[in-house]
Amino acid sequence: MQKSRQKGSPPMSIDLAKTDFVTIERASYRYSATGPAVVDAIDWTIPRGEIHCLLGRSGCGKTTLLKLAAGLLIPSEGAIRIGGEALAGPSPRAGFVFQAPTLLDWLSALDNVLLPVSLKRRPTIADKDAALDLLERVGLADFAMRRPAELSGGQQSRVAVARALVGNPDLLLLDEPFAALDALTREELQDDLLRLCALNGTTALFVTHDIGEAVYLADTVAVMEVGRVTHVRRIELARPRHRDMRYAPGFTAACRALRDAMDGAVAVNRRPAA
Amino acid sequence: MMARLPSLLLFVVLLAGWEAWCRIGGLSALVLPPPSAVLATLWSEIATGRLWPHLAMTAAEMALGLGIGAVVGLGVGILLAEFPALSRLLRPYVLASQLVPKLALGPLFIIWFGFGMTPTVVITALICFFPLMENTLTGISEVDGSRRELFRMLGAGRFQTLLRLKLPAALPVIMAGLRVAVVLALVGAVVGEFIGGRIGLGASIIAAQSVMDSSLIFALFIVITALGMLLYEAVRLIERRVLHRFSKG
Numbered sequence: 001m002q003k004s005r006q007k008g009s010p011p012m013s014i015d016l017a018k019t020d021f022v023t024i025e026r027a028s029y030r031y032s033a034t035g036p037a038v039v040d041a042i043d044w045t046i047p048r049g050e051i052h053c054l055l056g057r058s059g060c061g062k063t064t065l066l067k068l069a070a071g072l073l074i075p076s077e078g079a080i081r082i083g084g085e086a087l088a089g090p091s092p093r094a095g096f097v098f099q100a101p102t103l104l105d106w107l108s109a110l111d112n113v114l115l116p117v118s119l120k121r122r123p124t125i126a127d128k129d130a131a132l133d134l135l136e137r138v139g140l141a142d143f144a145m146r147r148p149a150e151l152s153g154g155q156q157s158r159v160a161v162a163r164a165l166v167g168n169p170d171l172l173l174l175d176e177p178f179a180a181l182d183a184l185t186r187e188e189l190q191d192d193l194l195r196l197c198a199l200n201g202t203t204a205l206f207v208t209h210d211i212g213e214a215v216y217l218a219d220t221v222a223v224m225e226v227g228r229v230t231h232v233r234r235i236e237l238a239r240p241r242h243r244d245m246r247y248a249p250g251f252t253a254a255c256r257a258l259r260d261a262m263d264g265a266v267a268v269n270r271r272p273a274a
Numbered sequence: 275m276m277a278r279l280p281s282l283l284l285f286v287v288l289l290a291g292w293e294a295w296c297r298i299g300g301l302s303a304l305v306l307p308p309p310s311a312v313l314a315t316l317w318s319e320i321a322t323g324r325l326w327p328h329l330a331m332t333a334a335e336m337a338l339g340l341g342i343g344a345v346v347g348l349g350v351g352i353l354l355a356e357f358p359a360l361s362r363l364l365r366p367y368v369l370a371s372q373l374v375p376k377l378a379l380g381p382l383f384i385i386w387f388g389f390g391m392t393p394t395v396v397i398t399a400l401i402c403f404f405p406l407m408e409n410t411l412t413g414i415s416e417v418d419g420s421r422r423e424l425f426r427m428l429g430a431g432r433f434q435t436l437l438r439l440k441l442p443a444a445l446p447v448i449m450a451g452l453r454v455a456v457v458l459a460l461v462g463a464v465v466g467e468f469i470g471g472r473i474g475l476g477a478s479i480i481a482a483q484s485v486m487d488s489s490l491i492f493a494l495f496i497v498i499t500a501l502g503m504l505l506y507e508a509v510r511l512i513e514r515r516v517l518h519r520f521s522k523g
Contacts, residue, residue, distance in 0.1 A: 072423055096427045098420045106442050106519065119430045119438065 021048035021203045022069060022171060027078035028227075029064055038064045040227035041078065046220075048170075049201040051194075053214035055258060056224035062207045063175055065224070069205055070096050070173050082171060094171040095164030099179060101156035103148040103163075109135060109155075110144040113162045127166075134162040137199075138192050154185035158192065165196055172197065172204040178213070187243070190216055194241055211262075215254045216241060223261045231261035307489035316493035325497065331474040332463050333501060335391055339398020340459040344452060347403040351410025351448075356436065361411075372404045376462070380469035394466030394474070401462040402455040409451025413444025449513040456509050460502040475501075 024044040028037045038061045046052050054062040067073045068080055071087040071094070080087045082094070095116075103112045113131040117123045123131075135144050138158035140151075148156055157177055164172060174193075178186045190213060197204050208214050214221045215235055223231035235254055237245055245251055289309050295301065296308035303311060319325040350368070354361040376397050383393035417440050425435045441448075467476025475498050482490040 067423075070427060072426060090427045090429060092429055094427070096424070098424065100420060102418075102420045102424050104421075104439070104442070116428045119425075119428050119434060 020045040022046040023081040027075040050219040051204040053218035061227040095169035097174040097177040101160040312492040336463040343399035343402025347406025351407040355414035384470040397466040398462035405451040405454040413447030
Protein backbone atom coordinates (compact mmCIF):
# COMPACT_ATOMS: atom_id res chain seq x y z
CA MET A 1 0.00 0.00 0.00
CA GLN A 2 2.95 2.29 0.75
CA LYS A 3 4.11 2.01 -2.84
CA SER A 4 0.72 2.76 -4.31
CA ARG A 5 0.36 5.89 -2.20
CA GLN A 6 3.57 7.22 -3.61
CA LYS A 7 2.21 6.61 -7.08
CA GLY A 8 -0.94 8.46 -6.04
CA SER A 9 0.75 11.85 -5.85
CA PRO A 10 2.23 12.89 -9.17
CA PRO A 11 4.36 15.86 -8.16
CA MET A 12 5.72 16.89 -11.56
CA SER A 13 2.64 16.40 -13.69
CA ILE A 14 1.49 20.02 -13.32
CA ASP A 15 4.64 21.22 -15.07
CA LEU A 16 4.44 18.55 -17.72
CA ALA A 17 0.76 19.08 -18.34
CA LYS A 18 1.31 21.76 -20.91
CA THR A 19 3.51 19.65 -23.22
CA ASP A 20 1.75 18.01 -26.13
CA PHE A 21 2.02 14.27 -25.84
CA VAL A 22 -0.07 12.90 -28.69
CA THR A 23 0.07 14.82 -31.95
CA ILE A 24 -2.07 13.89 -34.91
CA GLU A 25 -0.84 15.75 -37.98
CA ARG A 26 -3.26 15.97 -40.90
CA ALA A 27 -3.91 12.24 -40.62
CA SER A 28 -6.14 10.61 -43.23
CA TYR A 29 -7.10 7.00 -43.62
CA ARG A 30 -8.64 5.17 -46.56
CA TYR A 31 -9.38 1.45 -46.65
CA SER A 32 -8.58 1.40 -50.37
CA ALA A 33 -6.36 3.78 -52.32
CA THR A 34 -9.25 5.28 -54.28
CA GLY A 35 -11.95 4.93 -51.61
CA PRO A 36 -13.40 7.70 -49.45
CA ALA A 37 -11.36 8.94 -46.47
CA VAL A 38 -12.75 7.39 -43.28
CA VAL A 39 -10.55 9.81 -41.35
CA ASP A 40 -10.11 13.02 -43.28
CA ALA A 41 -7.05 15.21 -42.63
CA ILE A 42 -7.50 15.46 -38.86
CA ASP A 43 -5.24 17.67 -36.76
CA TRP A 44 -5.35 17.01 -33.05
CA THR A 45 -3.11 17.30 -30.02
CA ILE A 46 -3.52 15.87 -26.55
CA PRO A 47 -1.39 17.48 -23.82
CA ARG A 48 0.24 15.07 -21.38
CA GLY A 49 -2.10 13.92 -18.63
CA GLU A 50 -5.32 15.12 -20.26
CA ILE A 51 -8.33 13.01 -21.13
CA HIS A 52 -9.90 13.70 -24.49
CA CYS A 53 -13.13 12.20 -25.76
CA LEU A 54 -14.08 11.58 -29.36
CA LEU A 55 -17.82 11.83 -29.65
CA GLY A 56 -19.83 10.81 -32.68
CA ARG A 57 -22.38 8.52 -34.23
CA SER A 58 -21.59 5.01 -35.42
CA GLY A 59 -19.53 5.05 -38.59
CA CYS A 60 -18.18 8.58 -38.20
CA GLY A 61 -14.58 7.35 -38.19
CA LYS A 62 -13.89 7.73 -34.47
CA THR A 63 -12.79 4.12 -33.96
CA THR A 64 -10.54 4.37 -37.02
CA LEU A 65 -8.93 7.50 -35.61
CA LEU A 66 -8.37 5.68 -32.31
CA LYS A 67 -6.74 2.75 -34.10
CA LEU A 68 -4.51 5.23 -35.95
CA ALA A 69 -3.47 6.69 -32.58
CA ALA A 70 -2.73 3.15 -31.36
CA GLY A 71 -0.61 2.32 -34.38
CA LEU A 72 -2.93 -0.57 -35.26
CA LEU A 73 -3.57 1.28 -38.53
CA ILE A 74 -1.04 3.42 -40.35
CA PRO A 75 -2.41 6.70 -41.80
CA SER A 76 -2.66 6.93 -45.59
CA GLU A 77 -1.48 10.55 -45.28
CA GLY A 78 -0.14 12.56 -42.39
CA ALA A 79 1.45 11.22 -39.21
CA ILE A 80 0.77 10.36 -35.59
CA ARG A 81 3.39 11.27 -32.99
CA ILE A 82 3.53 10.04 -29.42
CA GLY A 83 6.00 11.96 -27.31
CA GLY A 84 7.53 13.30 -30.53
CA GLU A 85 8.08 9.90 -32.15
CA ALA A 86 6.18 9.08 -35.32
CA LEU A 87 4.24 5.82 -35.04
CA ALA A 88 5.11 3.02 -37.43
CA GLY A 89 3.28 0.19 -35.67
CA PRO A 90 1.43 -0.71 -32.48
CA SER A 91 2.81 1.54 -29.78
CA PRO A 92 4.34 -0.20 -26.76
CA ARG A 93 3.62 2.95 -24.72
CA ALA A 94 -0.14 2.69 -25.23
CA GLY A 95 -2.74 0.49 -23.60
CA PHE A 96 -5.87 -0.29 -25.60
CA VAL A 97 -9.32 -1.16 -24.26
CA PHE A 98 -11.62 -2.66 -26.89
CA GLN A 99 -15.40 -2.42 -27.25
CA ALA A 100 -15.74 -5.97 -25.94
CA PRO A 101 -13.60 -6.96 -22.94
CA THR A 102 -11.63 -9.40 -25.21
CA LEU A 103 -10.42 -11.45 -22.24
CA LEU A 104 -8.93 -14.89 -22.80
CA ASP A 105 -11.55 -17.37 -21.57
CA TRP A 106 -9.00 -19.92 -20.38
CA LEU A 107 -7.07 -17.56 -18.09
CA SER A 108 -7.99 -16.29 -14.64
CA ALA A 109 -8.68 -12.58 -14.17
CA LEU A 110 -5.19 -12.22 -12.71
CA ASP A 111 -3.53 -13.97 -15.65
CA ASN A 112 -5.57 -11.86 -18.04
CA VAL A 113 -4.30 -8.70 -16.37
CA LEU A 114 -0.77 -10.11 -16.52
CA LEU A 115 -1.05 -10.99 -20.22
CA PRO A 116 0.86 -7.92 -21.51
CA VAL A 117 3.73 -8.87 -19.17
CA SER A 118 3.64 -12.63 -19.70
CA LEU A 119 3.88 -12.17 -23.48
CA LYS A 120 7.25 -10.51 -22.93
CA ARG A 121 8.74 -12.42 -20.04
CA ARG A 122 7.89 -14.66 -17.11
CA PRO A 123 5.94 -12.48 -14.64
CA THR A 124 7.80 -11.82 -11.39
CA ILE A 125 6.33 -11.58 -7.90
CA ALA A 126 6.43 -7.80 -8.31
CA ASP A 127 4.42 -8.06 -11.54
CA LYS A 128 1.84 -10.20 -9.78
CA ASP A 129 1.63 -7.74 -6.91
CA ALA A 130 1.14 -4.88 -9.35
CA ALA A 131 -1.61 -6.80 -11.15
CA LEU A 132 -3.33 -7.69 -7.87
CA ASP A 133 -3.05 -4.05 -6.84
CA LEU A 134 -4.77 -2.99 -10.07
CA LEU A 135 -7.50 -5.60 -9.59
CA GLU A 136 -8.02 -4.28 -6.08
CA ARG A 137 -8.33 -0.75 -7.42
CA VAL A 138 -11.10 -1.81 -9.79
CA GLY A 139 -12.84 -3.62 -6.94
CA LEU A 140 -11.98 -7.16 -8.01
CA ALA A 141 -9.55 -8.20 -5.28
CA ASP A 142 -11.67 -11.25 -4.43
CA PHE A 143 -12.12 -12.29 -8.06
CA ALA A 144 -8.47 -12.62 -9.13
CA MET A 145 -8.68 -16.38 -9.59
CA ARG A 146 -12.03 -16.43 -11.38
CA ARG A 147 -12.25 -17.05 -15.09
CA PRO A 148 -14.03 -14.52 -17.36
CA ALA A 149 -17.12 -16.76 -17.69
CA GLU A 150 -17.56 -16.51 -13.91
CA LEU A 151 -17.53 -12.69 -14.00
CA SER A 152 -20.33 -10.27 -14.88
CA GLY A 153 -20.07 -7.98 -17.90
CA GLY A 154 -19.04 -5.05 -15.71
CA GLN A 155 -16.40 -7.11 -13.95
CA GLN A 156 -15.03 -8.28 -17.29
CA SER A 157 -14.75 -4.66 -18.43
CA ARG A 158 -12.92 -3.84 -15.21
CA VAL A 159 -10.43 -6.64 -15.88
CA ALA A 160 -9.92 -5.27 -19.40
CA VAL A 161 -9.19 -1.79 -18.02
CA ALA A 162 -6.77 -3.24 -15.46
CA ARG A 163 -5.03 -5.19 -18.23
CA ALA A 164 -4.58 -2.05 -20.31
CA LEU A 165 -3.00 -0.30 -17.32
CA VAL A 166 -0.70 -3.06 -16.11
CA GLY A 167 2.51 -1.79 -17.71
CA ASN A 168 1.84 1.80 -16.57
CA PRO A 169 1.32 2.99 -20.15
CA ASP A 170 1.75 6.70 -20.89
CA LEU A 171 -1.30 6.63 -23.11
CA LEU A 172 -4.61 4.86 -22.69
CA LEU A 173 -6.85 4.38 -25.73
CA LEU A 174 -10.43 3.28 -25.13
CA ASP A 175 -12.97 2.30 -27.76
CA GLU A 176 -16.47 2.57 -26.24
CA PRO A 177 -15.37 0.17 -23.51
CA PHE A 178 -18.48 0.60 -21.35
CA ALA A 179 -21.10 0.81 -24.11
CA ALA A 180 -22.58 -2.61 -23.36
CA LEU A 181 -23.00 -2.02 -19.62
CA ASP A 182 -26.02 -0.81 -17.68
CA ALA A 183 -26.08 2.87 -16.73
CA LEU A 184 -25.13 2.43 -13.04
CA THR A 185 -22.22 0.09 -13.72
CA ARG A 186 -21.08 2.44 -16.46
CA GLU A 187 -20.95 5.37 -14.04
CA GLU A 188 -18.95 3.30 -11.52
CA LEU A 189 -16.48 2.32 -14.19
CA GLN A 190 -16.14 5.92 -15.33
CA ASP A 191 -15.21 6.88 -11.75
CA ASP A 192 -12.73 3.97 -11.57
CA LEU A 193 -11.17 5.04 -14.84
CA LEU A 194 -10.79 8.67 -13.77
CA ARG A 195 -9.17 7.61 -10.50
CA LEU A 196 -6.73 5.28 -12.25
CA CYS A 197 -5.78 7.89 -14.85
CA ALA A 198 -5.26 10.54 -12.19
CA LEU A 199 -3.01 8.17 -10.24
CA ASN A 200 -0.23 8.11 -12.80
CA GLY A 201 -1.19 11.16 -14.83
CA THR A 202 -2.12 8.88 -17.74
CA THR A 203 -3.08 10.57 -20.98
CA ALA A 204 -6.24 9.10 -22.47
CA LEU A 205 -8.23 9.18 -25.67
CA PHE A 206 -11.73 7.84 -25.14
CA VAL A 207 -14.14 7.09 -27.96
CA THR A 208 -17.85 7.13 -27.14
CA HIS A 209 -21.27 7.92 -28.56
CA ASP A 210 -22.62 8.82 -25.11
CA ILE A 211 -22.62 12.61 -24.60
CA GLY A 212 -22.88 12.42 -20.80
CA GLU A 213 -19.97 9.99 -20.63
CA ALA A 214 -17.82 12.27 -22.81
CA VAL A 215 -18.54 15.36 -20.69
CA TYR A 216 -17.98 13.53 -17.39
CA LEU A 217 -14.61 12.09 -18.42
CA ALA A 218 -13.05 14.68 -20.67
CA ASP A 219 -10.93 17.77 -20.50
CA THR A 220 -11.76 18.28 -24.16
CA VAL A 221 -14.51 16.74 -26.27
CA ALA A 222 -14.22 16.55 -30.04
CA VAL A 223 -17.33 15.87 -32.11
CA MET A 224 -16.63 13.80 -35.21
CA GLU A 225 -18.76 13.52 -38.31
CA VAL A 226 -17.83 11.79 -41.60
CA GLY A 227 -14.14 11.62 -40.80
CA ARG A 228 -13.72 15.21 -39.64
CA VAL A 229 -13.74 16.99 -36.30
CA THR A 230 -16.68 19.35 -36.58
CA HIS A 231 -16.77 20.80 -33.08
CA VAL A 232 -14.40 21.12 -30.13
CA ARG A 233 -15.41 21.92 -26.59
CA ARG A 234 -13.31 22.38 -23.47
CA ILE A 235 -15.04 20.97 -20.39
CA GLU A 236 -14.48 23.36 -17.49
CA LEU A 237 -15.48 21.04 -14.67
CA ALA A 238 -13.19 20.72 -11.66
CA ARG A 239 -11.21 17.56 -10.99
CA PRO A 240 -11.57 15.15 -9.31
CA ARG A 241 -15.02 14.72 -10.76
CA HIS A 242 -17.76 13.17 -8.71
CA ARG A 243 -21.31 11.98 -9.17
CA ASP A 244 -23.03 15.24 -8.15
CA MET A 245 -21.41 17.07 -11.04
CA ARG A 246 -23.60 15.14 -13.44
CA TYR A 247 -26.50 17.28 -12.25
CA ALA A 248 -24.65 20.61 -12.17
CA PRO A 249 -25.81 23.35 -14.57
CA GLY A 250 -22.37 23.46 -16.24
CA PHE A 251 -22.57 19.76 -17.02
CA THR A 252 -26.04 19.99 -18.50
CA ALA A 253 -25.06 23.02 -20.56
CA ALA A 254 -22.05 21.21 -21.99
CA CYS A 255 -24.21 18.20 -22.89
CA ARG A 256 -26.75 20.47 -24.53
CA ALA A 257 -24.12 22.32 -26.57
CA LEU A 258 -22.54 19.04 -27.72
CA ARG A 259 -25.92 17.64 -28.66
CA ASP A 260 -26.63 20.74 -30.74
CA ALA A 261 -23.19 20.42 -32.32
CA MET A 262 -23.90 16.81 -33.27
CA ASP A 263 -27.27 17.71 -34.76
CA GLY A 264 -25.76 20.73 -36.49
CA ALA A 265 -23.05 18.58 -38.02
CA VAL A 266 -25.67 16.25 -39.43
CA ALA A 267 -27.70 19.17 -40.78
CA VAL A 268 -24.64 20.65 -42.50
CA ASN A 269 -23.79 17.31 -44.04
CA ARG A 270 -27.29 16.62 -45.23
CA ARG A 271 -27.90 20.03 -46.73
CA PRO A 272 -26.31 19.36 -50.15
CA ALA A 273 -28.37 16.20 -50.53
CA ALA A 274 -31.69 17.90 -49.72
CA MET B 275 -26.50 -44.99 -13.37
CA MET B 276 -30.24 -44.32 -13.07
CA ALA B 277 -30.06 -42.23 -16.25
CA ARG B 278 -28.58 -45.15 -18.16
CA LEU B 279 -31.14 -47.64 -16.89
CA PRO B 280 -33.73 -47.14 -19.69
CA SER B 281 -31.14 -47.60 -22.43
CA LEU B 282 -29.81 -50.69 -20.66
CA LEU B 283 -33.34 -52.08 -20.41
CA LEU B 284 -33.92 -51.46 -24.10
CA PHE B 285 -30.72 -53.39 -24.84
CA VAL B 286 -31.96 -56.40 -22.85
CA VAL B 287 -35.37 -56.27 -24.57
CA LEU B 288 -33.73 -56.11 -28.00
CA LEU B 289 -31.47 -59.05 -27.20
CA ALA B 290 -34.40 -61.11 -25.93
CA GLY B 291 -36.42 -60.28 -29.06
CA TRP B 292 -33.52 -61.32 -31.25
CA GLU B 293 -33.04 -64.59 -29.38
CA ALA B 294 -36.78 -65.31 -29.55
CA TRP B 295 -36.96 -64.55 -33.24
CA CYS B 296 -34.07 -66.94 -33.99
CA ARG B 297 -35.61 -69.76 -31.93
CA ILE B 298 -39.28 -69.40 -32.83
CA GLY B 299 -38.83 -68.14 -36.39
CA GLY B 300 -36.66 -71.12 -37.23
CA LEU B 301 -34.11 -68.84 -38.86
CA SER B 302 -30.93 -70.57 -40.02
CA ALA B 303 -28.01 -69.84 -37.69
CA LEU B 304 -26.01 -69.17 -40.85
CA VAL B 305 -28.14 -66.16 -41.69
CA LEU B 306 -28.66 -64.77 -38.21
CA PRO B 307 -27.07 -66.54 -35.24
CA PRO B 308 -28.91 -66.12 -31.92
CA PRO B 309 -27.20 -63.91 -29.32
CA SER B 310 -26.53 -66.92 -27.13
CA ALA B 311 -24.46 -68.52 -29.91
CA VAL B 312 -22.65 -65.22 -30.58
CA LEU B 313 -21.78 -64.85 -26.91
CA ALA B 314 -20.58 -68.46 -26.76
CA THR B 315 -18.32 -67.88 -29.77
CA LEU B 316 -17.03 -64.64 -28.29
CA TRP B 317 -16.26 -66.35 -25.00
CA SER B 318 -14.38 -69.19 -26.68
CA GLU B 319 -12.35 -66.69 -28.74
CA ILE B 320 -11.42 -64.89 -25.53
CA ALA B 321 -10.82 -68.05 -23.50
CA THR B 322 -8.58 -69.69 -26.09
CA GLY B 323 -6.64 -66.47 -26.51
CA ARG B 324 -7.21 -66.50 -30.29
CA LEU B 325 -8.75 -63.02 -30.15
CA TRP B 326 -5.88 -61.10 -28.54
CA PRO B 327 -3.34 -60.91 -31.40
CA HIS B 328 -6.11 -59.68 -33.73
CA LEU B 329 -7.38 -57.14 -31.24
CA ALA B 330 -3.85 -55.92 -30.54
CA MET B 331 -3.11 -55.57 -34.24
CA THR B 332 -6.27 -53.57 -35.00
CA ALA B 333 -5.80 -51.39 -31.92
CA ALA B 334 -2.17 -50.72 -32.90
CA GLU B 335 -3.10 -49.83 -36.49
CA MET B 336 -5.85 -47.59 -35.26
CA ALA B 337 -3.67 -45.83 -32.72
CA LEU B 338 -0.79 -45.36 -35.15
CA GLY B 339 -3.05 -44.22 -37.97
CA LEU B 340 -4.95 -41.87 -35.69
CA GLY B 341 -1.74 -40.51 -34.17
CA ILE B 342 -0.02 -39.88 -37.49
CA GLY B 343 -3.15 -38.55 -39.19
CA ALA B 344 -4.03 -36.28 -36.28
CA VAL B 345 -0.53 -34.80 -35.93
CA VAL B 346 -0.14 -34.21 -39.67
CA GLY B 347 -3.71 -32.86 -39.91
CA LEU B 348 -3.09 -30.46 -37.04
CA GLY B 349 0.20 -29.31 -38.56
CA VAL B 350 -1.22 -28.81 -42.05
CA GLY B 351 -4.28 -27.06 -40.60
CA ILE B 352 -2.03 -24.62 -38.73
CA LEU B 353 0.10 -23.99 -41.83
CA LEU B 354 -2.91 -23.37 -44.06
CA ALA B 355 -4.49 -21.06 -41.46
CA GLU B 356 -1.27 -19.09 -40.93
CA PHE B 357 -0.36 -18.73 -44.60
CA PRO B 358 -3.46 -17.89 -46.65
CA ALA B 359 -1.40 -17.91 -49.87
CA LEU B 360 -0.36 -21.50 -49.16
CA SER B 361 -3.99 -22.30 -48.43
CA ARG B 362 -5.12 -20.88 -51.79
CA LEU B 363 -2.39 -22.89 -53.53
CA LEU B 364 -2.99 -26.22 -51.79
CA ARG B 365 -6.69 -26.31 -50.85
CA PRO B 366 -7.87 -27.85 -54.17
CA TYR B 367 -5.27 -30.62 -53.88
CA VAL B 368 -6.05 -31.34 -50.25
CA LEU B 369 -9.73 -31.49 -51.11
CA ALA B 370 -9.12 -33.75 -54.11
CA SER B 371 -7.01 -36.07 -51.96
CA GLN B 372 -9.96 -36.41 -49.60
CA LEU B 373 -12.50 -37.03 -52.32
CA VAL B 374 -10.54 -39.99 -53.69
CA PRO B 375 -12.10 -42.97 -51.92
CA LYS B 376 -9.16 -43.89 -49.73
CA LEU B 377 -10.18 -47.51 -49.42
CA ALA B 378 -9.88 -47.76 -53.19
CA LEU B 379 -6.23 -46.84 -52.68
CA GLY B 380 -5.81 -50.02 -50.61
CA PRO B 381 -4.71 -52.27 -53.48
CA LEU B 382 -2.18 -49.64 -54.57
CA PHE B 383 -0.81 -49.35 -51.04
CA ILE B 384 -0.36 -53.12 -50.92
CA ILE B 385 1.82 -52.82 -54.04
CA TRP B 386 3.75 -49.96 -52.44
CA PHE B 387 4.05 -51.14 -48.85
CA GLY B 388 3.42 -54.89 -49.05
CA PHE B 389 0.93 -56.85 -46.94
CA GLY B 390 0.68 -56.32 -43.23
CA MET B 391 0.30 -53.32 -41.03
CA THR B 392 1.69 -50.49 -43.15
CA PRO B 393 -1.01 -50.10 -45.85
CA THR B 394 -3.74 -50.14 -43.20
CA VAL B 395 -1.96 -47.56 -41.05
CA VAL B 396 -1.51 -45.33 -44.11
CA ILE B 397 -5.19 -45.61 -45.03
CA THR B 398 -6.24 -44.87 -41.44
CA ALA B 399 -3.91 -41.88 -41.25
CA LEU B 400 -5.27 -40.50 -44.53
CA ILE B 401 -8.82 -40.81 -43.23
CA CYS B 402 -8.02 -39.18 -39.86
CA PHE B 403 -6.04 -36.37 -41.43
CA PHE B 404 -8.99 -34.52 -42.91
CA PRO B 405 -11.26 -33.81 -39.91
CA LEU B 406 -8.25 -32.61 -37.91
CA MET B 407 -7.00 -30.35 -40.69
CA GLU B 408 -10.43 -28.95 -41.46
CA ASN B 409 -11.30 -28.29 -37.81
CA THR B 410 -7.91 -26.77 -37.01
CA LEU B 411 -8.24 -24.45 -39.99
CA THR B 412 -11.80 -23.48 -39.05
CA GLY B 413 -10.99 -23.07 -35.35
CA ILE B 414 -7.99 -20.84 -35.98
CA SER B 415 -9.68 -18.66 -38.57
CA GLU B 416 -12.65 -18.13 -36.25
CA VAL B 417 -10.53 -16.44 -33.56
CA ASP B 418 -12.14 -13.03 -33.33
CA GLY B 419 -10.54 -9.96 -34.82
CA SER B 420 -10.37 -7.82 -31.70
CA ARG B 421 -8.43 -10.48 -29.77
CA ARG B 422 -5.95 -10.64 -32.66
CA GLU B 423 -5.69 -6.84 -32.54
CA LEU B 424 -5.12 -7.07 -28.79
CA PHE B 425 -2.16 -9.38 -29.37
CA ARG B 426 -0.85 -7.08 -32.09
CA MET B 427 -1.19 -4.15 -29.69
CA LEU B 428 0.73 -6.08 -27.05
CA GLY B 429 3.56 -6.66 -29.51
CA ALA B 430 3.12 -10.45 -29.66
CA GLY B 431 4.93 -12.21 -32.51
CA ARG B 432 3.31 -14.59 -34.94
CA PHE B 433 4.41 -17.75 -33.11
CA GLN B 434 3.39 -16.32 -29.75
CA THR B 435 -0.03 -15.36 -31.10
CA LEU B 436 -0.46 -18.89 -32.43
CA LEU B 437 0.60 -20.53 -29.20
CA ARG B 438 -1.01 -18.20 -26.70
CA LEU B 439 -4.17 -17.17 -28.54
CA LYS B 440 -5.12 -19.08 -31.65
CA LEU B 441 -4.49 -22.68 -30.58
CA PRO B 442 -6.11 -22.38 -27.13
CA ALA B 443 -9.08 -20.55 -28.65
CA ALA B 444 -9.44 -23.16 -31.40
CA LEU B 445 -9.03 -26.09 -29.03
CA PRO B 446 -12.73 -26.98 -28.59
CA VAL B 447 -13.15 -27.17 -32.38
CA ILE B 448 -9.92 -29.15 -32.79
CA MET B 449 -10.99 -31.63 -30.10
CA ALA B 450 -14.34 -32.10 -31.86
CA GLY B 451 -12.36 -32.98 -34.99
CA LEU B 452 -10.35 -35.50 -33.01
CA ARG B 453 -13.54 -37.19 -31.83
CA VAL B 454 -14.72 -37.56 -35.43
CA ALA B 455 -11.28 -38.89 -36.36
CA VAL B 456 -11.43 -41.63 -33.69
CA VAL B 457 -14.62 -43.03 -35.17
CA LEU B 458 -13.18 -42.86 -38.68
CA ALA B 459 -9.93 -44.47 -37.53
CA LEU B 460 -11.78 -47.62 -36.52
CA VAL B 461 -13.52 -47.80 -39.90
CA GLY B 462 -10.17 -47.20 -41.63
CA ALA B 463 -8.35 -49.90 -39.66
CA VAL B 464 -11.04 -52.58 -39.99
CA VAL B 465 -11.83 -51.98 -43.65
CA GLY B 466 -8.14 -51.56 -44.45
CA GLU B 467 -7.62 -55.06 -43.11
CA PHE B 468 -10.36 -56.37 -45.40
CA ILE B 469 -8.09 -55.53 -48.29
CA GLY B 470 -4.62 -56.43 -47.19
CA GLY B 471 -4.65 -57.84 -43.67
CA ARG B 472 -3.61 -61.25 -42.38
CA ILE B 473 -4.01 -60.43 -38.72
CA GLY B 474 -6.55 -58.06 -37.18
CA LEU B 475 -10.26 -57.90 -36.48
CA GLY B 476 -11.09 -56.93 -40.07
CA ALA B 477 -8.95 -59.74 -41.44
CA SER B 478 -10.68 -62.14 -39.03
CA ILE B 479 -14.06 -61.11 -40.39
CA ILE B 480 -12.90 -61.98 -43.91
CA ALA B 481 -11.52 -65.28 -42.62
CA ALA B 482 -14.80 -66.05 -40.81
CA GLN B 483 -16.76 -65.19 -43.92
CA SER B 484 -14.74 -67.67 -45.98
CA VAL B 485 -15.81 -70.47 -43.62
CA MET B 486 -19.37 -69.10 -43.32
CA ASP B 487 -19.03 -68.64 -39.55
CA SER B 488 -21.58 -65.86 -39.05
CA SER B 489 -21.62 -66.12 -35.27
CA LEU B 490 -17.86 -65.36 -35.29
CA ILE B 491 -18.54 -62.37 -37.52
CA PHE B 492 -21.11 -61.11 -34.99
CA ALA B 493 -18.70 -61.76 -32.13
CA LEU B 494 -16.09 -59.66 -33.95
CA PHE B 495 -18.67 -56.89 -34.44
CA ILE B 496 -19.05 -56.76 -30.68
CA VAL B 497 -15.31 -56.56 -30.14
CA ILE B 498 -14.93 -53.82 -32.77
CA THR B 499 -17.79 -51.80 -31.28
CA ALA B 500 -16.35 -52.16 -27.78
CA LEU B 501 -12.92 -51.06 -29.01
CA GLY B 502 -14.46 -48.03 -30.71
CA MET B 503 -16.45 -47.01 -27.64
CA LEU B 504 -13.41 -47.43 -25.41
CA LEU B 505 -11.28 -45.17 -27.61
CA TYR B 506 -14.07 -42.64 -28.04
CA GLU B 507 -14.52 -42.41 -24.28
CA ALA B 508 -10.75 -42.12 -23.83
CA VAL B 509 -10.71 -39.16 -26.21
CA ARG B 510 -13.70 -37.62 -24.43
CA LEU B 511 -11.78 -37.92 -21.18
CA ILE B 512 -8.73 -36.19 -22.66
CA GLU B 513 -11.01 -33.58 -24.17
CA ARG B 514 -12.64 -32.82 -20.84
CA ARG B 515 -9.24 -32.57 -19.16
CA VAL B 516 -7.83 -30.29 -21.84
CA LEU B 517 -10.93 -28.15 -22.22
CA HIS B 518 -11.25 -27.75 -18.50
CA ARG B 519 -7.86 -26.10 -18.60
CA PHE B 520 -8.38 -24.11 -21.75
CA SER B 521 -11.97 -23.05 -21.98
CA LYS B 522 -14.65 -21.09 -20.28
CA GLY B 523 -13.97 -22.33 -16.80
